[in-house]
Amino acid sequence: MLDEITATADQDRIHDEVRAHYAEAALAATAKRSDSSAQAPCCGPDGTAVFGEILYDDIDRAGLPEAAVLASLGCGNPTAVVDLRLGERVLDLGSGGGIDVILSARRVGPTGRAIGLDMTDEMLALAVRNAAEAGVENVEFVRGTIESIPLPSASIDVVISNCVINLAADKAAVFAEIARVLRPGGRVGVSDVVADDTLSPGERAERGSFSGCIAGALSFSEYRAGLAAVGLVDVAIEPTHSVGDGLHGAIIRATRPLEAISDLPAMPVLPHAMTMLGAGADGCGCGSGGCC
Numbered sequence: 614m615l616d617e618i619t620a621t622a623d624q625d626r627i628h629d630e631v632r633a634h635y636a637e638a639a640l641a642a643t644a645k646r647s648d649s650s651a652q653a654p655c656c657g658p659d660g661t662a663v664f665g666e667i668l669y670d671d672i673d674r675a676g677l678p679e680a681a682v683l684a685s686l687g688c689g690n691p692t693a694v695v696d697l698r699l700g701e702r703v704l705d706l707g708s709g710g711g712i713d714v715i716l717s718a719r720r721v722g723p724t725g726r727a728i729g730l731d732m733t734d735e736m737l738a739l740a741v742r743n744a745a746e747a748g749v750e751n752v753e754f755v756r757g758t759i760e761s762i763p764l765p766s767a768s769i770d771v772v773i774s775n776c777v778i779n780l781a782a783d784k785a786a787v788f789a790e791i792a793r794v795l796r797p798g799g800r801v802g803v804s805d806v807v808a809d810d811t812l813s814p815g816e817r818a819e820r821g822s823f824s825g826c827i828a829g830a831l832s833f834s835e836y837r838a839g840l841a842a843v844g845l846v847d848v849a850i851e852p853t854h855s856v857g858d859g860l861h862g863a864i865i866r867a868t869r870p871l872e873a874i875s876d877l878p879a880m881p882v883l884p885h886a887m888t889m890l891g892a893g894a895d896g897c898g899c900g901s902g903g904c905c
Contacts, residue, residue, distance in 0.1 A: 694864045695802025700724040701770040704794065706759045706787075706803075707731055707777030711740030711752075717773065718749040728769075729754045730762060760786040762794050769794045774803040776862075779829040784839060785880050792843035795869040801840075802866050806830040807850060809859040814884035817860070830860060835883055840867045842880040 697703060697720040705713045708729025718727035729752070731737050737754050744752045757763040759774075760783045772791050781787045791801060808817050808830040817830055831839065833850055840848045845867040852861035 694804065695771055695773060695800055695866065697721050697725075697771060702768065703727045703771045703773060704762075704764065704769045705729045706762075706772065706774035706791075707780070708740055708754065709733075709736050709775075711743045711754070713773060713775055714740065714752055714754070715744055715747045715749055718744075718752045721751070723751055725751060727752050728764070730757055730759060730764075732756065732758045760790065762790045764794050766793050767796045770796055770799050772799070772801045772803070774805070776805055778803060779806045779831065781829070784831060784883050785842075788839045788843045788845075788880075792845055792869060797869055797871045799869045800866070801845065801868070802864070804853075805836075805863060805865055806856055807836055807852065807861050807863040807865070808832045809861075810834050812859045817884075831883065835881055836865060838878065838881040839883060840865075842878050844869065844874045844877055846870050846874075 697717055699722040701721045702725060703714075703717040703721060705717065705727065708714050708731045711729055714727045714729040718725070721727060727749075729737075729740055731740070731754070734756070737756055740754050744754075755763055759777065759781055772795060778784065778787055795801070806829075810832045812832065836850055837848050846869075848867045849865070851864045851866075853864060854862045856862050
């Protein structure tokens with residue numbers, strides 16, 4: 614019982630930290646400011662930006678509201694890594710200012726639907742405004758956490774996410790929820806930060822602040838094993854660029870099989886997120902030595 618109480622308190626603390634960080638980013642984007650530390654682009658080993666709007670091509674950015682672009686803090690472009698088909702239902706975990714929801718809504722067309730899930734009220738309000746400004750109507754924004762998705766089982770064709778799963782307090786729960794909401798044959802196409810298998814949780818924590826999208830990263834083997842444990846197949850992890858020493862932006866793909874697997878492997882013991890909190894960076898943004 615005590616362990617359950619402690620785990621709940623830990624999860625609440627993580628949610629509060631991440632929520633505060635992204636609330637500040639949303640307020641700055643709403644005001645069309647680019648001076649907030651929450652928006653500071655993180656840099657890779659060569660000093661170039663490896664998070665944010667730079668990872669979207671000019672065509673995508675050109676058709677988006679300015680506030681949606683300013684609120685983009687991810688490590689990739691998930692809508693570019695999974696084929697979206699007309700009429701599909703797409704769920705974006707941790708949808709932020711709505712950039713990936715808007716892009717997805719355009720790709721699935723008026724007969725499809727793009728749903729954004731976020732736990733930060735300020736981001737949800739910003740996303741609603743951005744979608745209205747972009748002129749997309751086949752969208753929906755839902756408040757909740759990615760560890761407990763408030764949607765029916767087998768209701769989603771594609772799950773996307775942009776550098777959010779690594780921030781989750783309970784990643785095993787996230788994987789289970791992804792598998793639950795996917796329809797048979799449904800697909801996963803997410804961008805995330807993934808660590809080399811040689812890095813311990815403590816070593817990952819040393820490389821960046823938790824809400825800076827680095828210290829909460831799973832390793833390649835942990836990611837594969839976690840997705841397999843919930844019955845997802847065809848798991849593939851493709852590193853795309855370096856975001857730190859032993860840390861990579863990556864594309865993760867998987868599929869829910871048409872028939873459930875009867876004998877699943879056990880869920881691996883994933884690193885406890887609280888061991889990664891308090892890993893402060895020495896500064897924010899490119900040229901300052903860290904991500905915030």
